[in-house]
Structures are given as structure tokens and as C-alpha cells.
Amino acid sequence: MAHSDSRSTPARAQGDAGGGVRLVRVPDDRAGQRLDNFLLGQLKGAPRSLVYKIVRSGQVRVNGGRAKAETRLEGGDEVRIPPVRLTQPGDAGTPGKGLLDAMAASIVFEDARLLAISKPSGVASHGGSGISFGVIETLRALRPQQSLELVHRLDRDTSGLMVVAKKRSALTELQALMREDHGAGLRKRYLALLSGRMPDGVMSVDAPLHVGLRQGGERHVQVNDAGKVSLSHFRVLERRGGHSYCEVRIETGRTHQIRVHAQHIGHPVAGDDKYGDPDVNRRLREQVGLKRLFLHAASLEFALDDGRTPYVLNAPLAPELVAVLDRLGG
Numbered sequence: 001m002a003h004s005d006s007r008s009t010p011a012r013a014q015g016d017a018g019g020g021v022r023l024v025r026v027p028d029d030r031a032g033q034r035l036d037n038f039l040l041g042q043l044k045g046a047p048r049s050l051v052y053k054i055v056r057s058g059q060v061r062v063n064g065g066r067a068k069a070e071t072r073l074e075g076g077d078e079v080r081i082p083p084v085r086l087t088q089p090g091d092a093g094t095p096g097k098g099l100l101d102a103m104a105a106s107i108v109f110e111d112a113r114l115l116a117i118s119k120p121s122g123v124a125s126h127g128g129s130g131i132s133f134g135v136i137e138t139l140r141a142l143r144p145q146q147s148l149e150l151v152h153r154l155d156r157d158t159s160g161l162m163v164v165a166k167k168r169s170a171l172t173e174l175q176a177l178m179r180e181d182h183g184a185g186l187r188k189r190y191l192a193l194l195s196g197r198m199p200d201g202v203m204s205v206d207a208p209l210h211v212g213l214r215q216g217g218e219r220h221v222q223v224n225d226a227g228k229v230s231l232s233h234f235r236v237l238e239r240r241g242g243h244s245y246c247e248v249r250i251e252t253g254r255t256h257q258i259r260v261h262a263q264h265i266g267h268p269v270a271g272d273d274k275y276g277d278p279d280v281n282r283r284l285r286e287q288v289g290l291k292r293l294f295l296h297a298a299s300l301e302f303a304l305d306d307g308r309t310p311y312v313l314n315a316p317l318a319p320e321l322v323a324v325l326d327r328l329g330g
Contacts, residue, residue, distance in 0.1 A: 028075035118315035160297030241328035
């Protein structure tokens with residue numbers, strides 16, 4: 001059964017007490033939160049697709065009017081939430097023990113405000129599209145008493161550093177850092193194996209990216225002048241087996257940015273089944289056992305409290321990728 005966030009004022013139910021319409025006042029500490037994320041917090045266990053559906057159909061109202069999923073809420077706003085039938089806890093199941101154990105073992109940093117994990121490849125940032133449990137659902141199952149919110153996302157196939165906010169104030173400050181000046185307040189560093197021999201030095205790619213949808217709703221990104229400004233910097237660390245092991249720094253955080261920029265310069269990420277070279281991928285799978293995308297979010301640097309509290313968070317290269325580098329040799 002859905003229930004109100006404990007920090008909201010009590011919802012006024014209309015209709016039957018078991019599942020009527022609720023009017024929930026937005027607490028001041030939720031100011032600036034997107035409507036879809038607010039609803040996910042209110043409707044515990046509701047799939048994201050259901051939240052989008054009730055918003056699109058106009059059943060959700062903000063101060064009496066229709067609103068979009070990306071609408072930013074203000075403290076004191078009144079949100080009308082329709083009755084939603086959710087499976088009872090236990091019906092939907094909980095993340096399997098293997099996933100819970102893997103997530104607990106993946107924590108690389110924690111303080112009073114933040115939790116950082118080294119996400120395994122193959123685990124989605126959040127559930128949806130046929131996936132019941134992503135990072136955030138699994139962490140919430142591990143920490144049912146804590147309020148946890150994703151600060152940012154990683155592609156399902158990418159491994160590495162992900163930051164989760166334990167306090168609303170930290171989430172708000174980090175989101176502001178991501179928005180300012182192409183995200184200059186957040187320094188992101190990735191490690192990737194690119195196909196072929198990249199030139200020495202830093203190669204900067206300034207190519208706008210446009211997200212399109214293929215049949216079946218799959219996202220496909222391409223370089224297109226109509227797209228959003230996107231900037232990546234590739235630097236070769238070493239060459240292995242005719243390929244280039246690189247450090248990648250990105251100044252913008254577009255969908256599939258590194259993968260599409262790497263493809264754009266003719267050196268796609270090894271193991272990329274969407275934007276990569278199928279022949280190279282097959283050879284790497286057969287010869288050195290690369291069964292996944294060779295892209296890893298290695299570090300994140302930022303400062304909270306208006307720059308007074310610096311953070312440098314690191315996630316060591318995933319063991320299966322270290323093994324691939326070793327097998328490739330010099």
C-alpha cells in the first residue's frame with residue numbers, strides 16, 4: 001500500500017480510506033525536486049513507467065493543474081496523487097541475496113551525507129524496462145530506514161563510481177554543481193579501452209549529441225548538429241595488444257556520450273555491442289575474454305558547502321577489466 005513520506009504533512013484522503021485520492025503538501029526540503037522523483041518517493045515500490053503513465057494521463061495535479069514529469073516542485077505545493085494499486089510488500093519480491101551481497105560489497109565510501117558504490121557492469125541504475133531491481137532499489141532494500149536518492153546515473157553496461165545522497169541538502173547541492181557551466185563543479189574521470197591505436201596526447205571531441213529512439217523504444221545516440229553540446233577529452237595511458245587504454249574526462253554528461261564520441265573518432269569502446277566494431281569485439285571476446293563494455297567510471301571530484309568540503313571519490317578498475325588488460329600484454 002502506498003504511504004506518505006514521513007516528512008510530508010499528513011495527506012488528506014478523499015474517498016475510501018484504503019486507497020483514495022491523496023493531497024500531499026510538498027515539504028520545504030523537497031523544493032526543486034522533479035515531480036516524477038517526488039512521486040516515486042510517495043508511491044513506494046511503484047515502477048517508474050506507472051508514475052509516468054499517471055502523470056501523462058492528467059491524474060496527477062500540482063496546485064490543481066496538470067504538470068509534466070520533469071516539473072520542479074516548490075515547498076508548499078499541493079500534489080494530487082490518485083489511488084494506485086501496488087502489489088503488497090512481499091508480492092513484488094525483494095532483490096536476490098546475490099544482488100544484495102554484491103551491492104553491500106560494492107560500497108567504496110560513506111559519510112553522513114553520501115554513499116558511493118563501485119557499480120558492477122550489468123546492473124541498471126534503477127528498475128524499469130523489465131528490470132525489477134537496480135542500484136537504488138537494492139540499496140533501499142539494504143537500508144530500509146534511510147532516505148536514499150540517486151545523484152546521477154551510469155549506463156547499465158558501464159561499471160564504476162556512483163554517488164547516492166543520504167540527505168536531501170546534499171542531493172540539491174550536487175545537482176546544482178552538475179547544472180553549472182557544463183557540470184564544471186563535478187570532475188568525472190573514466191577509464192576505457194578504445195579499439196585501435198589512438199594518437200598520443202589529448203584528443204578533445206566537441207560534437208553535439210542527439211538522442212533518438214529506435215523501433216521498440218531503444219535509445220540510440222548520434223552526433224548531430226541539432227543535438228546538445230557535448231565535450232569529451234581522451235588521453236592514451238598505454239597501448240595494449242594494438243588497442244588504446246585511455247583516461248577520459250567529460251565536461252558534459254550526455255546519454256552514451258563517451259561511447260558515441262569514441263565511435264565518432266573511429267576508435268569505439270571495446271566490447272560496445274551498440275556503437276562498437278563487431279569484429280574487434282568478437283576477437284577480444286575469444287582471445288582475452290572481454291565479455292562486457294570496457295568502460296569504467298573511475299573517479300569523481302567535487303566540493304560541498306560552497307567549496308569548503310572537498311571530496312575525491314575513487315572506484316578501482318573492475319577486476320574482470322584488469323584481467324583483460326593483463327592478457328592483452330604490452
